[in-house]
């Protein structure tokens with residue numbers, strides 16, 4: 432379970448305790464997948480999370496009207512390591528993306544990563560598509576795994592992909 436569960440999330444976006452505002456900006460670390468060619472992203476990729484993962488990765492909820500943070504956590508959104516969020520946002524990805532598959536030399540690989548995102552939500556409304564704050568190659572985006580479809584080769588980050596804390600990682604919803 433994340434720092435915030437579904438019930439806590441619903442409470443957080445209910446009404447701002449300071450101004451009773453009902454529109455919030457939510458920052459969350461969520462799964463993003465993309466194809467890479469010769470080590471570079473072909474495109475910006477697409478989100479690969481669901482609602483539970485979105486809630487699980489949430490690290491800040493801010494009232495748009497008065498800027499009160501109704502929820503805030505400095506822990507790593509993935510492993511809950513103390514202070515891990517700052518590390519995740521400020522550092523580059525650690526898992527190197529090879530130019531080609533080390534096994535079959537395929538040039539196009541599939542990558543799964545974690546991207547920080549923001550989205551505006553109004554209480555009672557659905558969550559629109561979040562905007563990524565960092566993409567492959569930028570500080571804050573972290574590669575979780577890389578795979579080659581044709582031959583099945585794959586590599587997965589051994590430490591926490593976000594803050595580099597040692598395993599084991601907690602289970603995600």
Ligand SMILES: [Zn+2]
Nearest residue numbers: 447450494497
């Ligand atoms: Zn407010």
Ligand SMILES: [Zn+2]
Nearest residue numbers: 507510591594
């Ligand atoms: Zn971590």
Ligand SMILES: [Zn+2]
Nearest residue numbers: 532535579582
């Ligand atoms: Zn391969």
